[in-house]
Amino acid sequence: MASDRDSATACLIIIGNEILSGRTQDTNLAHLSGVLNELGIRMIEARVIPDVDETIVETVNHCKQRFDYVFTTGGIGPTHDDITVDSIAKAFGVAVEEHPEVAALIRKREAPPAVMAARLRMARIPVGATLIDNPTGGPPGFQLGNVFVMAGVPMVMQAMASTFDQLRLPGGRPVRSRTVGAFLGESQVAAQLGLIQDQYPDIDLGSYPFYRPNGYGTNLVMRGTDEAALEEMVERITQMIQDYGAEAFLGGAPTALATED
Amino acid sequence: MASDRDSATACLIIIGNEILSGRTQDTNLAHLSGVLNELGIRMIEARVIPDVDETIVETVNHCKQRFDYVFTTGGIGPTHDDITVDSIAKAFGVAVEEHPEVAALIRKREAPPAVMAARLRMARIPVGATLIDNPTGGPPGFQLGNVFVMAGVPMVMQAMASTFDQLRLPGGRPVRSRTVGAFLGESQVAAQLGLIQDQYPDIDLGSYPFYRPNGYGTNLVMRGTDEAALEEMVERITQMIQDYGAEAFLGGAPTALATED
Numbered sequence: 462m463a464s465d466r467d468s469a470t471a472c473l474i475i476i477g478n479e480i481l482s483g484r485t486q487d488t489n490l491a492h493l494s495g496v497l498n499e500l501g502i503r504m505i506e507a508r509v510i511p512d513v514d515e516t517i518v519e520t521v522n523h524c525k526q527r528f529d530y531v532f533t534t535g536g537i538g539p540t541h542d543d544i545t546v547d548s549i550a551k552a553f554g555v556a557v558e559e560h561p562e563v564a565a566l567i568r569k570r571e572a573p574p575a576v577m578a579a580r581l582r583m584a585r586i587p588v589g590a591t592l593i594d595n596p597t598g599g600p601p602g603f604q605l606g607n608v609f610v611m612a613g614v615p616m617v618m619q620a621m622a623s624t625f626d627q628l629r630l631p632g633g634r635p636v637r638s639r640t641v642g643a644f645l646g647e648s649q650v651a652a653q654l655g656l657i658q659d660q661y662p663d664i665d666l667g668s669y670p671f672y673r674p675n676g677y678g679t680n681l682v683m684r685g686t687d688e689a690a691l692e693e694m695v696e697r698i699t700q701m702i703q704d705y706g707a708e709a710f711l712g713g714a715p716t717a718l719a720t721e722d
Numbered sequence: 723m724a725s726d727r728d729s730a731t732a733c734l735i736i737i738g739n740e741i742l743s744g745r746t747q748d749t750n751l752a753h754l755s756g757v758l759n760e761l762g763i764r765m766i767e768a769r770v771i772p773d774v775d776e777t778i779v780e781t782v783n784h785c786k787q788r789f790d791y792v793f794t795t796g797g798i799g800p801t802h803d804d805i806t807v808d809s810i811a812k813a814f815g816v817a818v819e820e821h822p823e824v825a826a827l828i829r830k831r832e833a834p835p836a837v838m839a840a841r842l843r844m845a846r847i848p849v850g851a852t853l854i855d856n857p858t859g860g861p862p863g864f865q866l867g868n869v870f871v872m873a874g875v876p877m878v879m880q881a882m883a884s885t886f887d888q889l890r891l892p893g894g895r896p897v898r899s900r901t902v903g904a905f906l907g908e909s910q911v912a913a914q915l916g917l918i919q920d921q922y923p924d925i926d927l928g929s930y931p932f933y934r935p936n937g938y939g940t941n942l943v944m945r946g947t948d949e950a951a952l953e954e955m956v957e958r959i960t961q962m963i964q965d966y967g968a969e970a971f972l973g974g975a976p977t978a979l980a981t982e983d
Binding site for chain 2: 477478479480481482483484485486487488490491492493494495498503504505506507508509510511512516538539540541542543572575576577578579580582614616636638646647648649650651652654655658665666667668669670672682684
């Protein structure tokens, strides 16, 4: 991996048995990575853990020491398996209290007493936390220290993440990427790729093979904060592909090749 | 989480910058969880880590002590960013050698010397490892101790996982799940759900809200190894939903409701 000196680091903790069991496909990692890239924050690790108190506490305590920012998704609803808030509070050694502003928001929508009591679980916020707005109109997330606690439902998580900016999450230069694809096997380009990577140590160069009905090949992905270096590397890669007698596709190899009429 | 006394535990380490950056969506976790469930092995944690040697070594060493089985996907191709094999060997303190059987397989397909040299990187296997067959015909994965090293390309990973059986991966009773859905909000069922969960401590009961064009509601998912207890819990949950005057949908709430003609 290239040097991270230009950017801050992040870790996502995905909390939920349903992701681990394979029932639900996580999409929050990919979305959040994209949002953070724009803020110059690199996702360095992600963990998927079950709804188990000790595991959440231990994982949060470990990650908040190691990364500039830690994000969590999942486990902040009204039911018995929503234990994230209490576990986060425990990790920080603080109490959980009903937050008057959030409780007022929840009470706006009328409900029978038992339902309202369940809903008000979502007003329970660790002492000292600041809220993360929820533009869908539902209960907010919160930030405690460098830990950002968000909903697991992608629509809600994405709405919360849309409120992040450089003021709240100081990062670095945006991380940019370029992709060049070719219908060449990875083994054909391997030696040259290694040489090119060595010349641009601050750009990550990844090689991703594909197998499609229209042929097999490789997409080469460059990621870094130095746009000039990225453009230079794109030219080098393009030249390499053409030297092999193949076509270089900026943006990645097409999923279907045009045929001549 | 319910007791794991009936089943073995597993952790998946997903190795690859492309998953962390959001460029590629992982699907291997969900697939492998399903395969392992059938063998009575529960996925307890997953980690997504970058192609960084120290990180791979540290993560593998940590996880192989904590879980019965550790699986890795990604980073075993022919290019400079494919460093998994060397990192796994380092974690176990063993050397890497060209495996004669794998080299013979790779040499069957002719190629110019430079391409063959790159391809033969995939014949490099840690000393003492046993191979994991690759039914696609490509290079195999390998097992070293309780760590199973597989390709990241889903088609190849799935082929390798299809070779797993009780002989190689002793587990426990298969983990089964049942889903019952209803067009009821999570907050409406929260109190009852907590009571039902308390009565079946060995079954995981998860509550997953959904928001769809045909209405919002909740899917309730039960997971465990005791089929009789699962069936009992399904009946309890169905009764609870009907007591609220709603319809209980076995298998989960439909994505579109039938309308009367």
